Amino acid sequence: METRSSFLPVYYRLAEDIKNKIESGELKPGDMLPSTAQLAKKYGVSHMTVRQGVSLLVNEGYIESIQGKGSFVTNPPMDKLLLNFSEENLLGSNKKIQIKLLELNIVPADEKISRKLAVKKNAKILKMKRVLSRTEGPVALDSRFLPYVKGLPLLEKEIAYAAFPDLVASHTELFSVRNKLEVSASILSKEEAELLDTKVGxxxxxxxxxxxxxxxxxxxxxxxxxxxxxxxxxxxxxxx
Amino acid sequence: METRSSFLPVYYRLAEDIKNKIESGELKPGDMLPSTAQLAKKYGVSHMTVRQGVSLLVNEGYIESIQGKGSFVTNPPMDKLLLNFSEENLLGSNKKIQIKLLELNIVPADEKISRKLAVKKNAKILKMKRVLSRTEGPVALDSRFLPYVKGLPLLEKEIAYAAFPDLVASHTELFSVRNKLEVSASILSKEEAELLDTKVGxxxxxxxxxxxxxxxxxxxxxxxxxxxxxxxxxxxxxxx
DNA sequence: CAGTGGTCTAGACCACCCT
DNA sequence: GGGTGGTCTAGACCACTGG
Structure with a gap:
């Protein structure tokens, strides 16, 4: 008649158990967990089930397992951060997003582009330039460059609104992919300031x-x- | 006498196999993998071993498994990025790092600090200010604030050189767990410019x-x- | 219903570390 | 050696999906 607290898998409860002990301070970074055999006995489950639970914690970064030695509580690395970068994120989830396409051209690759995209100079490059706005006004100015592939027409809607990785994938017909971000700071030029409706500098x-x-x-x-x-x-x- | 190509676990090879099929385009995003039973038969291994391999791919973001339906190739999310932020990273791995401690004080919390740290106004706050330099000169100016805990002396070396999360943990004797970053851009004030050896603006x-x-x-x-x-x-x- | 992934077992064996 | 984690099995059962 007792209402069981767990309709959850055993390995999951085991993991939560250990996690709680870590967060409450009962287990400190550097401490060794009981061995899988001990845990198996304590929880009345099999070796494999214990491992499944511990593996979960390893994947989440709470635990480090070392073969032949034991499993240890880690002090989680705080220099690894998860960054979310997409246009929805940038502009807010509202539908009050305005995107204006300023330019859409095929241009020859100049020095900088040929270096960035590893193409020959003067190779055909699809260039587009957009202004992204929220209700309060312009937020960002965006220039995109990708190698032009003939016979792959893109709808203007798609060009303007697609996230960059998706756009690239759809234009090049190549799958999957890596995305590298570089974040810096600058000061608005006259042209940029005008497009973003603010002042130079x-x-x-x-x-x-x-x-x-x-x-x-x-x-x-x-x-x-x-x-x-x-x-x-x-x-x-x-x-x- | 044949040199076996694999001193690696079976589940690992299985995972690599599937991964290759994804990256070569043989398996496209949205495609369904063979069922665990089929894979088990094909590779001559057990159900559990197959699952271990597939789970690996799930954790790495290549595959999404849905109970009752199947396992499917995903188009990996490119808006989730891993950011590495630490001072070593910031200043390069060289030992040619210079850190100068400009200020070390206990100050009363002003409006802004009390909001950021969720403490009462005028609560005692440990404040420090540093300049970080590489060989070519100053790179960053850093101000740190944390609630002052009496009776926890900190060595000047530690104060100057410890990574912020570590410093916080050691001063508060709490296991700090979460780190939140906010990145913006600004223009150097007169004071900042002087300390960083460059020009205003x-x-x-x-x-x-x-x-x-x-x-x-x-x-x-x-x-x-x-x-x-x-x-x-x-x-x-x-x-x- | 048959087919899928998900959980769990009891036990075997291996690879590694320490003493 | 004895203790640790890591791999793998053969089979059972469950939960979910879809026709």
């Missing part, structure tokens, strides 16, 4: 994105200039 | 860090102003 976050194929070939480059007064990047340590 | 990356206990209580706040011409943040999508 204001500070801006400058976010460069390079999209790679599975084997290191760059297939897309994007540079985003964000008004610092209207946008900040956030990141948080680990999943926990 | 230069752009700077502005990185705020807040350290939390396991249950959301803020126990440390740091604000770092980085010369944009000497430092950029980088992040990359997922593990792969």
């Amino acid at each position: 204001m500070p801006a976050l400058c976010i460069e994105q390079i999209i790679y194929t599975s084997k290191k070939r760059p297939i897309g480059w994007s540079k985003m200039i964000c008004r610092a007064d209207r946008f900040t990047l956030t990141a948080a340590s680990h999943p926990l | 230069m752009p700077a990356l502005c990185i705020e860090q807040i350290i939390y206990t396991s249950k959301k209580r803020p126990i440390g706040w740091s604000k770092m102003i980085c010369r944009a011409d000497r430092f950029t943040l980088t992040a990359a999508s997922h593990p792969l």
Whole structure:
């Protein structure tokens, strides 16, 4: 008749148990867990089930297991942070997003582009330039470059609204991929300031994105200039 | 006499096998994997071993498993990025790092600090201010604030050189767990420019860090102003 | 219903570390 | 050696999906 507290898997409860002991301070970083055999006995489950639970904690970064020695509580690395970067995120989840396409061209690769995209100089490059706005006004100015592939028409809607990685994937017909971000700061030029409806000399976050194929070939480059007064990047340590 | 290509676990080879099929395009995002039973038969291993291999791919973000339906190739999310932020990283791995402690004080919490650290106004706050330099000169100016705990002396060496999360943990004797970052851009003030050996009006990356206990209580706040011409943040999508 | 992934077992064996 | 984690099995049962 007792209402069981767990409709959850055993290995999961075991993991929660240990996690609680860590967060309450009963187990401190560096401490060794009971051996799998001991835990198996204590919880009345099999060796494999214990391992499944402990593995979960290893994946979550709470525990480090060392063969032949034991499993130890780690002090979770706080210098590894998860950064969420997408346009929805940037502009808020509202539908009050305005995107204006300023330019859409095929241009020859100049020095810088050919370096960034690892293509020959004067190779055909699809270039687009957009202004992203929220209700209160312009937030970011975005320039995107990708190798032009003939016979792959893109709808203007798609060009304007697709997230960069998706756009790159759809234009190049290559799958999956790596995304590398570089974040810097700059000061708005006259042209940038006008497009972003503010004054020259204001500070801006400058976010460069390079999209790679599975084997290191760059297939897309994007540079985003964000008004610092209207946008900040956030990141948080680990999943926990 | 044949040299076996695998001194690696079976589940690992199985995972690599599938991974290769994904990266070569043989398996596309959305495709369903063979069922665990089929894979078990094909590779001549047990159900559990197959699951171990597939789970690995799930953890790495290649596969999504749905109970009752199947396991499917995902198009890996490119908006989730891993950011590495530490002072070694910031200043390069060299030992040519110079850290100068400009200020070390106990100050009463002002409006802003009391908000950031969720303490009462005028609570005692340990404040320190540092300049971080590489060989070519100053890179960043760093201000750190944490609630003062009496009877916890800190060595000056420690104060100057410890990573912020470590410092916070050691001063509060709490196991800090969460680290939240906020990245913005600003323009150097006269004072900042002097300390960083450059001119007023230069752009700077502005990185705020807040350290939390396991249950959301803020126990440390740091604000770092980085010369944009000497430092950029980088992040990359997922593990792969 | 049959087919899928998810959990769990009881036991075997291996690889590694320490003493 | 004895203790640790890591791999693997053969089979049982459950939970969920879909026709």
